[in-house]
Amino acid sequence: MTLTSDVDLSGAETAEMTTAVAMNSALDLALAADPRVLLLGEDIADPSGGVFKVTRGLSTRHGTSRVRDTPIAEQSILGAAIGAALAGYRPVAEVMFFDFVTVAMDQLVNHAAKFRYLSGGQHPVPITVRTVVGNSRFGAQHSQSLEAWFMHTPGIKVAFPSTPSDAKGLLASCVFDDDPCLFIEHVALHYSQKEPVPTGEHRVPLGQAAVRRAGDDVTVISYGAQMPGVLAAADTLAGEGISAEVVDLRTLVPLDFPTVLASVARTRRAVVVHGATRFAGPGAEIAATITEELFEELAHPVTRLGARYVPTPFLASGLEPLPVAADVVGAVRRLASS
Amino acid sequence: MTDTQLAQPHAPAGLPPLAVLERMYEVMRTVTVTDERARAEAKAGRMPAAFYPVRGLEGVCAALGAVLTPDDHLVSTYRNLADTVAKGVPLRAVIAELHGRVPGSSKGKGGTMHMHHDPSGLMATTGIVGSGLPIAAGLALGAQLDGGGRAVAVTFGDGATSIGAYHEAMNLAALWHLPLVFVCQNNMWAEHTPIAAYAPSTALAERAAAYNMAADAVDGFDPIETWRVLGAAVARARAGEGPTFVECRTYRLVGHTSSADYSYMPPAELDAALARDPAPTFRAWLADGDHVAPARLDEIDKAVDTGVDDAFDFAQSAPHPEPGAIYDDVFADRTWVEGR
Numbered sequence: 001m002t003l004t005s006d007v008d009l010s011g012a013e014t015a016e017m018t019t020a021v022a023m024n025s026a027l028d029l030a031l032a033a034d035p036r037v038l039l040l041g042e043d044i045a046d047p048s049g050g051v052f053k054v055t056r057g058l059s060t061r062h063g064t065s066r067v068r069d070t071p072i073a074e075q076s077i078l079g080a081a082i083g084a085a086l087a088g089y090r091p092v093a094e095v096m097f098f099d100f101v102t103v104a105m106d107q108l109v110n111h112a113a114k115f116r117y118l119s120g121g122q123h124p125v126p127i128t129v130r131t132v133v134g135n136s137r138f139g140a141q142h143s144q145s146l147e148a149w150f151m152h153t154p155g156i157k158v159a160f161p162s163t164p165s166d167a168k169g170l171l172a173s174c175v176f177d178d179d180p181c182l183f184i185e186h187v188a189l190h191y192s193q194k195e196p197v198p199t200g201e202h203r204v205p206l207g208q209a210a211v212r213r214a215g216d217d218v219t220v221i222s223y224g225a226q227m228p229g230v231l232a233a234a235d236t237l238a239g240e241g242i243s244a245e246v247v248d249l250r251t252l253v254p255l256d257f258p259t260v261l262a263s264v265a266r267t268r269r270a271v272v273v274h275g276a277t278r279f280a281g282p283g284a285e286i287a288a289t290i291t292e293e294l295f296e297e298l299a300h301p302v303t304r305l306g307a308r309y310v311p312t313p314f315l316a317s318g319l320e321p322l323p324v325a326a327d328v329v330g331a332v333r334r335l336a337s338s
Numbered sequence: 339m340t341d342t343q344l345a346q347p348h349a350p351a352g353l354p355p356l357a358v359l360e361r362m363y364e365v366m367r368t369v370t371v372t373d374e375r376a377r378a379e380a381k382a383g384r385m386p387a388a389f390y391p392v393r394g395l396e397g398v399c400a401a402l403g404a405v406l407t408p409d410d411h412l413v414s415t416y417r418n419l420a421d422t423v424a425k426g427v428p429l430r431a432v433i434a435e436l437h438g439r440v441p442g443s444s445k446g447k448g449g450t451m452h453m454h455h456d457p458s459g460l461m462a463t464t465g466i467v468g469s470g471l472p473i474a475a476g477l478a479l480g481a482q483l484d485g486g487g488r489a490v491a492v493t494f495g496d497g498a499t500s501i502g503a504y505h506e507a508m509n510l511a512a513l514w515h516l517p518l519v520f521v522c523q524n525n526m527w528a529e530h531t532p533i534a535a536y537a538p539s540t541a542l543a544e545r546a547a548a549y550n551m552a553a554d555a556v557d558g559f560d561p562i563e564t565w566r567v568l569g570a571a572v573a574r575a576r577a578g579e580g581p582t583f584v585e586c587r588t589y590r591l592v593g594h595t596s597s598a599d600y601s602y603m604p605p606a607e608l609d610a611a612l613a614r615d616p617a618p619t620f621r622a623w624l625a626d627g628d629h630v631a632p633a634r635l636d637e638i639d640k641a642v643d644t645g646v647d648d649a650f651d652f653a654q655s656a657p658h659p660e661p662g663a664i665y666d667d668v669f670a671d672r673t674w675v676e677g678r
Contacts, residue, residue: 038483065483070510071506071509071510071513073506073509073510075472075502075503075506076472076475076503076506076507076509076510078472079469079471079472079473079475079476079503079506079507080472080473080475080476080479080510081476082472082473082476083413083461083472083473083474083475083476083477083478083479083480084476084477084479084480084483085476086411086461086462086473086476086477086480087411087476087477087479087480087481087484088480088484089480089483091476106466106469106503107469107472107473110464110465110466110469111462111464111466111469111473114452115454115462116667116668116669116670117447117667117668118444118447118448118452118454119444119448119452119454119456119462119667120442120443120444120445120446120447120448120454120667121445121666121667122444122454122455122456123454123456123461123462124670154668154675155668155669157669178670179669179670207674253674254674
């Protein structure tokens with residue numbers, strides 16, 4: 001399906017792009033625009049062009065000095081990105097799967113996220129870490145959605161786009177942001193959708209949610225790979241006469257609370273949906289903030305849908321840990337009748 | 339250090355120029371006096387900080403400082419007092435940071451383990467053992483991409499050679515021929531564990547061969563020899579000849595922290611090291627060999643002692659950050675940070 005983007009594309013030259021192609025375009029333009037942009041990661045140079053082909057062609061166009069294959073060594077990939085950033089560069093490091101960020105947590109959490117603060121502002125770390133949430137076809141160590149850990153780490157921004165246009169615009173914003181950014185992709189989104197995306201420079205500001213669908217009865221707040229299911233659920237609900245407003249957060253840090261709160265103040269009902277574990281997940285923070293700010297107006301407590309508190313079971317087992325569209329439909333129905 | 343030890347490998351013609359000898363001694367004396375004072379201030383409660391003594395490293399750090407320029411980048415550790423002083427960070431800024439005051443090198447919010455000083459090329463120090471090495475590799479990548487000429491050095495203890503980040507950085511630096519000098523400050527102790535109890539081979543420099551990297555080992559209690567070896571390594575980096583691993587063998591002259599006990603350190607071993615206490619030994623060698631006039635050494639001592647007193651007085655009378663400063667420098671923009 002094609003998702004509607006809130007970005008005004010009138011006047012801009014566009015082309016139909018998948019998310020992978022849109023990200024490739026963002027990186028290509030960044031490399032061309034600024035000699036200080038560097039790419040580091042495993043298998044990112046041609047002929048491989050990245051295991052998901054996101055960086056295909058970039059080393060051929062911009063050289064292997066700037067688009068660098070690295071050893072399978074995530075601590076040194078992120079450490080080198082941090083050091084190059086201290087030396088004035090804008091490195092984009094690719095960590096093949098989000099799960100692999102765990103072996104380089106020290107560099108990201110103890111160093112990238114803290115150097116601006118610990119140096120009294122002398123040493124910002126303008127790196128972007130691109131990483132990918134896999135699916136359960138890969139089992140439990142290639143499919144975790146760990147964004148809450150980084151929301152809980154002051155000093156690092158977190159983006160998780162759901163559309164090709166946002167993927168391009170948010171990635172460009174991350175690359176040129178002066179703070180460290182974690183840019184989260186989902187393997188299910190790389191090639192599943194196509195939409196018109198500006199072929200030239202395109203940025204989506206960090207910290208601005210998008211209202212994907214206007215509605216009056218319930219606000220559904222989500223992001224990333226859950227968005228297609230949420231929008232499908234909203235279609236189903238519309239057929240039942242229930243009007244759901246859908247907010248795509250797009251970035252989790254900074255999180256656009258004004259947009260969330262304005263919507264919920266109107267609908268008085270909210271469901272938060274994410275692929276991260278429900279317990280202590282991003283939805284807990286969002287639900288708590290809505291409750292603190294809008295307790296008197298709420299018609300019903302905020303509902304959270306997230307992954308069950310289990311390691312990801314292997315896909316072929318038939319077990320499903322994630323909320324699906326039917327879960328969203330059910331949750332919204334319950335709220336709408338309250 | 340004795341004249342015999344120095345005379346054999348080095349002709350007098352190969353000694354550093356007078357200004358460098360004086361500066362090295364000044365750094366060593368400053369570090370020795372400041373280290374003692376910092377431990378005393380911490381003990382007295384006037385400096386509420388975890389402070390990691392550097393006694394024993396004075397010669398290694400003075401030599402490193404003498405072969406680097408302010409444009410060269412340095413990454414150090416939590417045991418960083420000697421590195422910061424040798425790299426040229428003003429002593430007032432160092433001591434104010436140790437006290438959490440506004441004029442500190444990180445405006446008081448970094449503390450003893452987190453010293454940054456961009457004008458001096460001190461790019462980071464880290465409280466996580468070994469983590470500075472991959473970051474230094476990135477700085478060296480930056481230097482290489484900038485077109486060469488700038489060297490990067492990273493200091494770390496012998497204990498850091500056990501951790502994964504060390505191996506990843508050694509591999510990457512050698513693979514990419516980075517202009518990086520790995521300066522292993524081998525003080526023979528990983529916190530409270532002696533080197534032989536954690537390393538199957540204590541010849542740390544020999545490991546570099548596995549990465550196809552140049553390496554050398556040097557007596558870190560010999561500042562002149564250390565100056566030569568580090569100087570050669572920095573020259574290789576500047577010339578684009580790749581990284582070098584230098585093992586500087588010293589001994590930790592005090593405990594792991596300012597409050598640690600000595601019960602686990604063999605007294606004979608410690609006494610033998612204390613007999614070679616770097617600053618006084620170097621001073622005697624400078625005077626006895628007529629390298630620096632005794633009157634000049636007296637002048638340096640007096641200036642150092644005055645400077646250290648001044649830095650502590652300055653720090654202890656400087657303001658703490660305003661409460662609102664707690665939200666500064668999380669991100670470039672503090673708007674979203676407040677209220678979270």
